[in-house]
Amino acid sequence: MANPHTNQPAHVKHYFVSSEQQFDAAKMGMWLFLVTEILLFSGMFVAYTIYRSWHPETWTALSTALDWKLGGLNTIVLLASSFTVAMGINQIQRGNQKGLLINLVLTFVFAGMFLVVKYFEYSAKFEHGLFPGAAFDPHGVSHGFDYATYNVPYGPQFFSIYFVMTGIHGFHVLVGMGLFAWITVKALKGRFSAEYYTPVENCGLYWHLVDIIWIFLFPLLYLI
Amino acid sequence: MSQDHGHHIVPVKTLVAVFGVLVFLTVLTVVLAQFHFGALEVPIALGIAFTKAAFVVMIFMALKWDNRVNATILAVGSLFVLVFISFILLDTEFRGDLSNTTETTIMDQQRMDEGLEGREPARSDISFNR
Numbered sequence: 527m528a529n530p531h532t533n534q535p536a537h538v539k540h541y542f543v544s545s546e547q548q549f550d551a552a553k554m555g556m557w558l559f560l561v562t563e564i565l566l567f568s569g570m571f572v573a574y575t576i577y578r579s580w581h582p583e584t585w586t587a588l589s590t591a592l593d594w595k596l597g598g599l600n601t602i603v604l605l606a607s608s609f610t611v612a613m614g615i616n617q618i619q620r621g622n623q624k625g626l627l628i629n630l631v632l633t634f635v636f637a638g639m640f641l642v643v644k645y646f647e648y649s650a651k652f653e654h655g656l657f658p659g660a661a662f663d664p665h666g667v668s669h670g671f672d673y674a675t676y677n678v679p680y681g682p683q684f685f686s687i688y689f690v691m692t693g694i695h696g697f698h699v700l701v702g703m704g705l706f707a708w709i710t711v712k713a714l715k716g717r718f719s720a721e722y723y724t725p726v727e728n729c730g731l732y733w734h735l736v737d738i739i740w741i742f743l744f745p746l747l748y749l750i
Numbered sequence: 751m752s753q754d755h756g757h758h759i760v761p762v763k764t765l766v767a768v769f770g771v772l773v774f775l776t777v778l779t780v781v782l783a784q785f786h787f788g789a790l791e792v793p794i795a796l797g798i799a800f801t802k803a804a805f806v807v808m809i810f811m812a813l814k815w816d817n818r819v820n821a822t823i824l825a826v827g828s829l830f831v832l833v834f835i836s837f838i839l840l841d842t843e844f845r846g847d848l849s850n851t852t853e854t855t856i857m858d859q860q861r862m863d864e865g866l867e868g869r870e871p872a873r874s875d876i877s878f879n880r
Contacts, residue, residue: 549757550817557820561827568831575835576842578792594780601776609769612760612810619759734811738803744776745795749783 537722549724556728560735563698567739570691574746577687581680588684589748591656591676593647597748600643601740607636608737611730621720623713630710630726633733637703644696651685658682658689688747695743698736705729758815768809775802 535545542548578585610632617625654673655663662682664673676685709725712718718726779798787794808814813821854862 554817554819554823557823561823564827564831565834568834572835572838576838579839579843594783598776598780602773605769605772605776608806608810609765612765613762616759616762616765619757731811734806738806741802741806742796742799745779745783745799749779750791750795 535721545721549727552724552728553731556731560731563735563739567691567694570687570694571742571746574687574691577680577683581683584678584680585684586750588676588678588681589750591651591685592688592748593650594748596643596647597744600640601744603636603639603643604737604740607633607640608734610636611733615723615726615730618713618718618723618726619720623716623718626718626723626726627710627713630706630713634703634706634710637699637706640699641696641703644692648689651689656685658686662686691743691747695736695739698739702729702733702736705732758812760809760812760815764809768805772802772805775805 534542538545538548542551610629614626614629614633617623617629650668651657654666654668655661656673656676657663659682662685664676664681666673706729709718709729712725775798779795782794782798783791807824813824
């Protein structure tokens, strides 16, 4: 199905000379957007840095409130999801629509797993009064541990930063799930091929950045 | 399988290998966090995180084989993040260094001290809020 005026495949818009140019332009646009996302998260990382440098012992002590096993599991889950996205692109580059579909669904499932783990993490916090901001009121004993121990100066700030950073990251995961649901539907309809898979490429780039943000969040919040 | 329109296809073997490296580095960072390296903890954790991010960017996002303009965009963006955090730290790390300020200048304070030395202070010379 070629465009009779430009002799290009139908998916090429009239203001691009070729499919190649259109693909490159789209990718560059996505990279520009990704830089704005990096800047968004860097504001929060800077807040973390400042408070950590002002209150290092509090920061190290309170990071024990975060379960590194769950955080580690979430890290592996997101790394796996990045792997499946890259695999999906590999498949569609070779024209394998079924391979693309399987990997898109896997990515979506991994993203869902991440949010489920986060749900359990957050509810455990809320149960014991660990809320962001003014509602901070640690109480209760669980597994022999007294949560009132977290009632220290600058404790609220630590948890505010934890909730805001992982919350905004989690929102990005949710948006990613929406994007993948959208392109999965398109893939099911056979809209992608080795000649045209730009939305898959760009959603993949977005998703890798979401993974990278978590790669930094996990050690900084949970481990050290 | 032939490559299409010059789009570089990253081989499955490479993707699997990189995934393996990423999982290994995750395990490494968790293991190293069990030790207490003091001031080195943050650099070590960040070093491993940057390495993982580099693998994701270069291989999974295929920046290694991509049009150079995208790498430039990322590099410049990262540079600005560096500027952002550096200048903020220049401020926040040195706060409180000037907490010894008073209303009078240091020279005036020294003059007053010299004048008061070895002299019985008259009532008018005593000032409580210098």
